[in-house]
Amino acid sequence: MKELSQQELLDIVNRQEESFAVFLYTPFCGTCKVTERMLEIIMTMQPSLPLYKSNINFLPQISREWQVTSVPCIAIFEQGHDKQLIYRMQSVDELYRKLLPLSSK
Template sequence: MNHWTIEDWQRTQAAEQVAAFYLYTPMCGTCAVASKMLTVIETMRPQLPIGKADLNYIQEIATEYEVESVPCLLIQRKGQPVEKIYAFQSVPYLLEKLS
């Protein structure tokens, strides 16, 4: 999973495709598990744009999208943010959300 900047996220919004932006913090244990789940998804769906960023360094995103906790997966479709996921229940659950 590539590290994204705010500009990278905005570029994927302009592309008007399904994309996900994974927000985490380094000391978050749940975030480590979520990262592994997203790595599996990346392997299964390599064409799906998924980026990640340490929320400590992109606080503008936290404010703009009203991120309440980490891990957080921002999902966008057709250039518009449509969902925030905080509970990464399972790989099949996330695949369904990203379809």
């Protein structure tokens, strides 16, 4: 998972050329660390998955615009569709099923 700055993330969103997901976290959040481990397992299974991560502490504009209410949060952007914010990560399998459609687009 590549770490993106606020500007890099805004550039990708504004291009609207690709479907992707971004994992929003804070470094001292225990639940975020668990979610990141789950995502690393998914990335091992699907290395081409367009998945990024960003520290929400450095995303003031994005957190306001996207109305992010808590972390961990995964924002899924599908080409031509609105974003979907996921706050509850129950299992690797559940996350995998939500993110897998991004790899085929």
